Amino acid sequence: MAIGYLALVLHAHLPFVRHPESDYVLEEEWLFEAITETYVPLIQMFEGLKRDGVDFKITMSMTPPLISMLRDPLLQERYDQHLAKLEELAELEVEHNTYNGHIRYLAEHYAQEFNRVRQTWENYDRDLVKAFKQFQDTNNLEIITCGATHGYLPLMKMYPQAVWAQLQVACEHYEQTFGRPPKGIWLPECAYYEGLERMLADAGLRYFITDGHGILYARPRPRFGTYAPVFTETGVAAFGRDHESSQQVWSSEVGYPGAPEYREFYKDLGWEADYEYIKPYIMPNGQRKNTGIKYHKITGRGLGLGDKQLYDPYWAREKAAEHAANFMFNRENQIRYLHHLMQRPPIVVSPYDAELYGHWWYEGPWFLDFLFRKVWFDQDTFAMTHLADYLRAHPTQQVCRPSQSSWGYKGFHEYWLNDTNAWIYPHLHKAAERMIELAKGEPWDELSWRALNQAARELLLAQSSDWAFIMRTGTMVPYAVRRTRSHLMRFHKLYDDIKSQKIDAGWLEKVEAIDNIFPHINYRVYRPL
Structure with missing residues (x-):
């Protein structure tokens, strides 16, 4: 029987970038890259888990700007064209590298991957919001909201109406999209200020996510630190980010994504290929850009891009499985220790930017897939949970006043005000x-x-x-x-x-x-x- 809980939370957000007044704007590709490398792979992973009987639990924020862009006909059409270019380039690379075995192997890998993306994209009639909603309807995915346009709330608190508009417009947009009000909110940049919880309660929200020190420095000091939520005086719960599990993924020094076997993000075909060859697949003005086809691995710390060795998805997948096992092992030990200390089931809240999984860390979706399967089949120390489900099962928590905080540099507001x-x-x-x-x-x-x-x-x-x-x-x-x-x-x-x-x-x-x-x-x- 499980003695604790793990809650994985992915923050899916992009700024609203849509330019019908221009034929091409590079920044629209932020969305296109995220669809190809993060959102579609996550959907494919969810489909595989459901197919194999794994009752997974994961929470995702989907911000109003992201939802709006994913459902915009103009951007859907432009993504179609973007993906077609990728498919064409990958097939050309397969033909172009007939006598280079490993590069051809990688080109075939990308050609197959883009083909699978196309299939998923068309299976859902180009509506990925509908795809994510189906997993919310089965209670595998809990979708939460965010600020209407990801406004930094502590820096507009002198105008309560402006803060209220960010919250209320977001909640209304969520209900129009998903047919029910949101239970929780990912505060933009996890930025909290004292008194915000009153507006969250008025908006009908049940809980919010903040950084760990927002809980650790609450008044009175929470008995269980970040390993249990606290209730604010309005009844809205606050969950704090767990530093230990976050560091294993986020840290540039010890985090998983820095492993030598994983794909190198900064060495891309768009910058490496012969100019005349790659010209049809870069910017219309002839400037080079990332294409998403990358043939090299990280190889080692401190190496220049010219010293990178060729990537192999097979060994990268093996490393992702190893890291998933390590993450699960560490959570088991962490939760056993906390349960002994607390004498009640702890919850470890592990929030990340969604784009880390796939876009920045190519193997991230493989890691999550292995993790969900290992947690389901290979251990019984902890259960995966949604934050709303945890509150429903554990309705009694300590009442505290969280501390002002964010998950930015130095933990407060400096990154957004300098x-x-x-x-x-x-x-x-x-x-x-x-x-x-x-x-x-x-x-x-x-x-x-x-x-x-x-x-x-x-x-x-x-x-x-x-x-x-x-x-x-x-x-x-x-x-x-x-x-x-x-x-x-x-x-x-x-x-x-x-x-x-x-x-x-x-x-x-x-x-x-x-x-x-x-x-x-x-x-x-x-x-x-």
Whole structure:
């Protein structure tokens, strides 16, 4: 009989990137890469587990921007074209490497993989949200929500209406998508501030996920640390991230993804192949980019890309099985020790970015597949669980006030507020003030109603924490700056048009077509609480 629980939680999120005004925008490929390398492999893994009678349990957040993009006909069509290019390139590589046995073997591996992706994509009529929902309906997958556009909530707490809009719009979007309200929420960047739980309760949410130190420094100090949830004074439960299990996967020093046998992410055919040969498969302007076809393995720590050896999926899969066994072994020992210490069933909450599994760590879905099977067949120390199921089975927990926290650098807000991105916040705050002002008024006709709702969309999109994050990382900074500015400029034009009661109908129609997220939004969500 199990004496504890393990809850795996994957955070599936991408910023809303959709550009019907352009034939090609590189950043749309963030979604396409995630579909090919993470979301479809996860669905295929779930299908295999169900087929083989493994009653797996896993939790995933699916953020509103991701859901909206996965169900957008324009992006679905563009992904079709993207995948067709991949299939064509893989087949060309098979033909091109007739006399290079190992490269041909790898090219055939990719050709088969892309073919399986195509089959899954078409089996669900290009609707991967429907695919994930079917596993929620069987209680194998618990899907939770997030902020409407992944806004960093502690940095907008001076405007409670703005925080409420992020929560309420997300919950409404979830219910429109899945036919029922969400039970839990992955707080954007796991960022919590004291008092947020009141809005979570008002939104009907049952629990949230925060970083471990948000629980460890709660008041009073939780008796069981992060190995049991705590109830806030509003009745909403808080689950804390387990450091030990997270480190085994996340750590750049000791984490599994750094094993020499695993695929090297940074050595891609798009940069390695002869230019004239690869030109049809890179950017239209001739710039090289990643294709997703990678022939080399990590090989060893500290090696240059030129010293990488050829990859072999067979040995990588064997290593993934070994790592899954090690992860399970460590969780068994951890849970036995905790159960002895606590004298009650502990829960180990292990949250990760979903894209780690497949996109960044190619073998990640294999690791999860092996882990679920080993947990089901090879041990009885712990059970996999959903967080909502755990709360239902264990309704009595300590009441505490969690500590302000995030899962970012140094554990608080520095990554989203620093010298690279601080300039955006006075503009976001000004826009929030103006949106709250607009929300107090009433539309005078259908056009003004549309303008008010579009203003709410533009503010939400400008608030995405992804833009500040990208500015801090130093990658794709011009795009993040451009997106922040464009949404703010659109918002302020809408504000001026509404205040003057002179709405530019043609311009509004164009903006509605570009930023078409949340078709059922009601701007009154910004009214004073």
